Amino acid sequence: MATETTEPVQGPLARARVALAAAKHEASQLARATTGQLQARMGEAAQLRTDLDQVTVRVALEAAGRGLHLDEGMSLYDWLT
Numbered sequence: 506m507a508t509e510t511t512e513p514v515q516g517p518l519a520r521a522r523v524a525l526a527a528a529k530h531e532a533s534q535l536a537r538a539t540t541g542q543l544q545a546r547m548g549e550a551a552q553l554r555t556d557l558d559q560v561t562v563r564v565a566l567e568a569a570g571r572g573l574h575l576d577e578g579m580s581l582y583d584w585l586t
């Protein structure tokens with residue numbers, strides 16, 4: 506069920522998915538990267554993981570507040586995993 510409140514979230518997440526696909530392709534070429542480039546990529550990946558975790562928590566809190574897990578007849582833990 507799409508609503509006006511979900512539209513702003515879908516756009517950035519969809520763009521992030523496209524960027525992640527490009528990053529996956531770039532990662533397949535890492536054999537040619539220098540040590541410094543590899544270190545930089547590891548730092549970037551760690552920051553992205555942290556950022557994604559923050560987005561996931563915010564979305565999960567909003568969903569839990571709306572009781573979406575209850576609509577599925579699940580505990581919040583089971584619904585999130």
